[in-house]
Amino acid sequence: MPTTQILYFAFLRDRLGRSEECVVLPTEVRTVRALLAWLQARDSALAALLEEGRTIRVAVNQEFAAADDPVAPGDEIALFPPVTGG
């Protein structure tokens, strides 16, 4: 079973106190929505953060992803706030 890498940026990184982690996805986690629910259930700091109602964007394999987009073991997942570069 390949591990799945989760990356955090900006205030998520600061609040969680980590920039990345490797997880083993349960087989029932097959979408971005399911992934977020699963992360929320296993980590109270992330749960608190997601419950604040701030917009969080997700990228799967370095592409912006929507809630119903698929995730699979081995994917590179990133969670971050709306971008503010430029």
Add this chain to the structure above:
Amino acid sequence: MPTTQILYFAFLRDRLGRSEECVVLPTEVRTVRALLAWLQARDSALAALLEEGRTIRVAVNQEFAAADDPVAPGDEIALFPPVTGG
């Protein structure tokens, strides 16, 4: 009676073989239109050039001028084709 300076640019300068001249305006020459008619009457090279139908622009005292705008002795007049800088 102050003299009036006439400047020529681009192809007008090349065709007339001069970049400027000083003239004494007759008192009846009080507009750009009258000035052009007067210049045309006194200089066959300029007359030929003006009769070719190419657009000629006129500036009076370094401002673009229309046919009915005034000219007066002592003004700085310039004749040139549409601009092509930039």
Add this chain to the structure above:
Amino acid sequence: MATVRVQEAPFDLGAEMAALACGGSVGGIGCFVGVVRGDPGTGGRALRALTLQHYSGMTERAIGAIAAEAERRFGLLGCTVLHRVGTLGIGEGIVLVLAAAPHRGDALAATGFLIDWLKTRAPFWKRQEFEDGSSEWVEAREADDAAAQRWV
């Protein structure tokens, strides 16, 4: 072919411009430089510096894709997008966009397209550090989303 770089070093604008101007078919180069403002509307607190974080890998890939799209859409002869990361002082350049085309209309339109897109889709995040020692992440602006929508 687009040039895309994420770098800590300041831009060498003259060199980047010269690299695009050669070839003989370029008639105009549009350019935009984003600059660190000292008064970014932060309730009176004076800014000391800005720190930029990015998502290495996704950033270069995402900018490369939009640069290729700009080249296709506006018939560019080349474009350059450089974005700085790390800590920048007031007045320093953050982002440099250059777009070269046979005529000025396409060069300037492509410049606007690239910067509007970058502001909403390139994974960079700014953290403001204030003179009083406080700091905070910059919130995204709705005006940026509206600007990017112009090109959809």
Add this chain to the structure above:
Amino acid sequence: MATVRVQEAPFDLGAEMAALACGGSVGGIGCFVGVVRGDPGTGGRALRALTLQHYSGMTERAIGAIAAEAERRFGLLGCTVLHRVGTLGIGEGIVLVLAAAPHRGDALAATGFLIDWLKTRAPFWKRQEFEDGSSEWVEAREADDAAAQRWV
């Protein structure tokens, strides 16, 4: 306050940009550089060089007036217009426009305004010199008048 210069020397783009970026309120600088094309649609003849003539006095005055208008209209924090005269080779910059504003929209719009205006109202004339030894004055383009009309 606008900077306006007519010069034979090449531009120092980095220095001009840095001069505008200081002050702490500038958030973006728009820029356009017009470049001598080697293939300016002249029936197959290869271009060797371009010679620019100008109306000294009127040029600086006219550009100064439009630069002041751009500063007022777009709320600029500064702008710079440099135009070269004399003989320029292919790939060399002819004109440089820079516009600094708190936000990018105004900076880029002012850049477009200034270059559109310059193309139709600033007294410069280009003479093309071809590889075969012939030369001719460039005719004005109707497209330039149309572009300038956008801003009236």
